[in-house]
Amino acid sequence: MWATMIVVATWPTLRAVEAWLWGRRGLAVAVMTLVMLAVLAAPLTLGAIAIIDRADDVVAWSRSAISRPLPALPAWVTSLPIVGKTIAVEWTKIASAPSEQVAARLGPHVRDLVRWLIAEAGNIGSLLVQFLLTVAVSGVLYARGEAVAGGVLAFAERLAGNHGVRAVLLSADAIRAVALGVVVTAVVQAVVGGIGLAVTGVPHPVLLTSVMLVLGIAQIGPGPVLFGSVIWLYVDGQSLWGTVMLLWALVTTSFDNILRPVLIKRGADLPLLLILAGVIGGLLAFGLVGLFIGPVILAVAYTLLVAWVTAGDSLDRLSSSAPSAPLTTTQRDPRHSVRGAARSFTP
Secondary structure: OHHHHHHHHHHHHHHHHHHHOOOOHHHHHHHHHHHHHHHHHHHHHHHHHHHHHOHHHHHHHHHHHHHOOOOOOOHHHHOOOOOHHHHHHHHHHHHHOOHHHHHHHHHHHHHHHHHHHHHHHHOHHHHHHHHHHHHHHHHHHHHOHHHHHHHHHHHHHHHHHHHHHHHHHHHHHHHHHHHHHHHHHHHHHHHHHHHHHHHHOOOOHHHHHHHHHHHHHOOOOOHHHHHHHHHHHHHOOOHHHHHHHHHHHHHHHHHHHHHHHHHHHHHOOOOHHHHHHHHHHHHHHHHHHHHHHHHHHHHHHHHHHHHHHHOOHHHHHHOOOOOHHHHHHHOOOHHHHHHHHHHHHOO
């Protein structure tokens, strides 16, 4: 399933690479496969190795951070409505407690976190096998995309006529739109967040930017890195930069709710509320792959419902981006329709 989502989302890129390589499909497939290996396997392996190698450093840094006295709480935090006084009280309790007591309370949690990171890094083998299988299947789909798309469109046309073909085309648009929204938003958040880390003096901004990019694509978002950096700055006594980083983090994390829906809306001619419901519902129901499954299911269901209610008039407006020639030809020769739609949809 992941291979199908990746190939559908990146098919225009494959066609562009193929045109750049003098129309050689084999070379284009090889380039795309190598890029996928570099993007998926290499960062995962390097990240796991870095976590294992730096585990002792993380533990030592955590212990030193716990033993440091907390700086004075900024006045504006105390004045925050509802939560300000509560934060001030808890901050004062922690600041006035002996460092040994704080370390005794937080130490087990830090050790559990480090153990969890090392355990997850140890599962790198199974993850790499899954990624390699995904890359292999993607390579086959890249090489035989037109044939696969033709079969899917023929089945859809046999099942539901023109409406089935339009539903498949709209599904491809929805997958590409979600991929565009997710990836571009993750890149923007990682870059903006990385600039904030560099400006405020947080150590290892390049590494943390890479982590934010991975978290953004995984739909976790840059929040753990950014707000963790805010805590580090406050603990390190840099209250001013901590406040700047906090504001920067709030702005950066808000892109997720603004930029991503707009990009998805531009890629698929569907109601914005429907897209949001599909993304959120799919993520909750199916995990990360649900980001693509949810919008596709709702897009197809919505399209078929509109076609059934309005006898196809509204369906034509929803699928205005699909080429009209193959669909018109369907009324004369379904086989010509499938081949024409396959060229526009592939895969």
